[in-house]
Amino acid sequence: MKRIIFAIISLLLISSVSALSIGSVRYFEDVFLVNVHNDKTDDLEDLSVKITIIDDGDIYRTKTFDLDPNKRKGTYVIIDKPLETEKVVKVTVRSENDDVKRVKYFII
Numbered sequence: 001m002k003r004i005i006f007a008i009i010s011l012l013l014i015s016s017v018s019a020l021s022i023g024s025v026r027y028f029e030d031v032f033l034v035n036v037h038n039d040k041t042d043d044l045e046d047l048s049v050k051i052t053i054i055d056d057g058d059i060y061r062t063k064t065f066d067l068d069p070n071k072r073k074g075t076y077v078i079i080d081k082p083l084e085t086e087k088v089v090k091v092t093v094r095s096e097n098d099d100v101k102r103v104k105y106f107i108i
Contacts, residue, residue: 020044020100023072025093027085027108032060032077036095038067046097051077054090064097083108 019040026033034049043066050061060079067073083089089108094101 020047020067020095020102022093022095022102022104025091025104025106027083027091030079030082032079032091032093033074034077034093034095035072035074036067037072038069041069043068044097044100047095048097049075049077050092050094050096051079052092052094053079053083054092 019038019042021037021039023035023037024033025035032051034051036047036049038044045066046064047067048062048064050059052059058079060077062075062077065073065075085108091106091108093104093106096102
C-alpha cells in the first residue's frame with residue numbers, strides 16, 4: 001500500500017512541475033532559436049533561456065520573460081562567435097525560473 005501511495009504522490013509531483021517544456025532548438029550561424037512551451041494553466045514568470053557550449057564553457061542567456069498559460073514563445077539567444085559546425089559541438093539548453101527548470105542536451 002505504501003508503494004502505491006508513493007507512486008501516486010510521485011506522479012502528482014512530476015505532473016505539477018511539468019508545465020515548462022523546451023521544444024525545437026535551431027542554430028543559425030551566430031544565433032540559437034529556442035521554442036519554450038507552457039503546458040499548464042498558470043503563468044510562468046521571469047523565465048530565461050541559457051545556452052551552454054560544453055566544449056568551450058561559454059554561457060549565453062536571454063533576458064527574463066513571462067509565458068502565459070498554454071502559450072509558446074520562440075526566443076533568440078545570440079552568441080559571440082559562430083560554432084565550428086564541422087566538428088561535434090555539445091550544447092545544453094536550459095529554461096528556468098525560481099519554480100521550474102528544464103534542460104535539453106543536444107549535439108550540433
